[in-house]
Each structure stands twice: as structure tokens, then as C-alpha cells.
Amino acid sequence: MNGPLQSTVRVWDLPVRVFHWSFAVAFAGAYLLGESERWRDVHVALGYAAAALVGFRLVWGFVGTHHARFASFRYTPVQAWQYLSKLSRGQAAHHTGHNPAGSWAIYALLALGLATAVSGWLRYEDVGGEAVEAAHELLANAWLGLVILHVAAVLTSSVLHRENLPRAMLSGYKQAAAGEPDVAPRTAVGVGLLLATVALVAGLIVRGAGSVESPPGAKHPARSEIAGHARPDDD
Numbered sequence: 001m002n003g004p005l006q007s008t009v010r011v012w013d014l015p016v017r018v019f020h021w022s023f024a025v026a027f028a029g030a031y032l033l034g035e036s037e038r039w040r041d042v043h044v045a046l047g048y049a050a051a052a053l054v055g056f057r058l059v060w061g062f063v064g065t066h067h068a069r070f071a072s073f074r075y076t077p078v079q080a081w082q083y084l085s086k087l088s089r090g091q092a093a094h095h096t097g098h099n100p101a102g103s104w105a106i107y108a109l110l111a112l113g114l115a116t117a118v119s120g121w122l123r124y125e126d127v128g129g130e131a132v133e134a135a136h137e138l139l140a141n142a143w144l145g146l147v148i149l150h151v152a153a154v155l156t157s158s159v160l161h162r163e164n165l166p167r168a169m170l171s172g173y174k175q176a177a178a179g180e181p182d183v184a185p186r187t188a189v190g191v192g193l194l195l196a197t198v199a200l201v202a203g204l205i206v207r208g209a210g211s212v213e214s215p216p217g218a219k220h221p222a223r224s225e226i227a228g229h230a231r232p233d234d235d
């Protein structure tokens, strides 16, 4: 980890990269459309997508390639703190996979994504009343806060380690010490799992759309109630 960075190796497999940018889009879209009545269905669909993507990532964390596995970024809070304190002095070691602080941010991003989606679903199904509504908003804002921190940390690490980390999340390749092996791609398995995720999301959306068309008052009172909450300036 501390040796000179002499080679470039494949670190992020294709499923991780597709997951990452899809998760980012699902978050951004759902957050931006959260207040809009007109785009309510898209907001809900993006929430389902975020939850399904977390589901995919949890599975991939056990069966994916080396740097995608949770076992490869299992750090204690003390290690994360020590990493941050060294980073502030410009002495943090370079990590080929996730660094100790980043790994905790990743667990939290996944947990918040799932919790926000589940609370949104409960809200949509009119379970839990105002408490769930407040929890959904709080979780969404906490998720936003963490995303901002995540992007700031990625950019800071990029500058300190003189390495373009966003580009690595696009290409899959990072700098590494000489002799570090490429991860095996395992693309077929990962893409299969991702496609299963997409199918799951599509199924949920179709099911949701079907129940929206059901006779008024038959089910999902929160959906009609949500319609009644349109803001005056919201078309």
C-alpha cells in the first residue's frame, strides 16, 4: 500500500462502476424531484431503483471481485480516524481499493439509501403517518449531506494523492504498487445480477403503475392524499 505507485491496475469491475453511477443518478433524480407532484411517479421509481441497487451491491459485496468485496474494506472506526488524521497531515497511505475512512462513508451511503427508500415506500403506502413523512425527509437530507461529504473527500484525496479518482470510477483503473494484480473482471456474473436488479425494479414499477389505476379509494390512500398535497406553484 505504501510502495511507489509504478503501475496501473484494474480495480473497479464493470458492475461496481455501473452500480456507482446509477446509484448517483437515482439519488440525484429522486432528491431533485422529491417536491414535484407532476414527477411523483418518477421520484418513486428512482427510489425503488436506489433500493434495488443497494440490494445488488450487498450481494456483490460478497460474491464480486476482490476490491468490491466488503472483506477487502473492513476497517475499524479507529483505523478510519487514524487515516483521516494522517490525511490532514498529508501522510495518508495510498489504498488501491477503498481507504478506511471512505469505506465507512460507503457503508453509510448504502444504509442511508436503503433507509430513505424504505421510508419513502412506507410513506407512499400511507404507513406511519407524519412520523414516517418526517423520517423520510430527514433521511433524504442526511443522505444529501453524506453525498456532499463523499464528493468533497473524493476530490480532496484526488488532490493529495495526485490521482484522478472520479476518472478511476469511470475507467476502473487506478495506480498501484508494482506487482499488484488486476482484479478478474467477472463481468458476466455481475451484469447478470445487475439485469436481475433492473427486472426487479421494472416489475415493481409496473406493479405500482397498475395499482395507481385501480378504482379510487380501493387501496393506497397515501397516493391520493399525496395528490392533494400539490403545492400551488407545482404543475
Ligand code: HEM
Pocket: 016, 019, 020, 023, 024, 025, 027, 028, 057, 068, 097, 098, 099, 102, 106, 109, 110, 147, 150, 151, 154, 165, 166, 167, 168, 169
Ligand atoms: C460527482 C459525484 C461523485 C463522484 C465524483 C464520485 C466518486 C466516487 C469515487 C472516486 C469512488 C471510489 C472511492 C474510492 O476510491 O474508495 C466512489 C465510491 C462510491 N460512491 Fe461516489 N461519487 C459521486 C457521487 C456519488 C453519489 C451521489 C453517491 C450515492 C448516492 C455515491 C456513492 C458511492 C458509493 C456507494 C461508493 C462505493 C462504490 C462501491 O464500492 O460499490 N457517489 N465515488
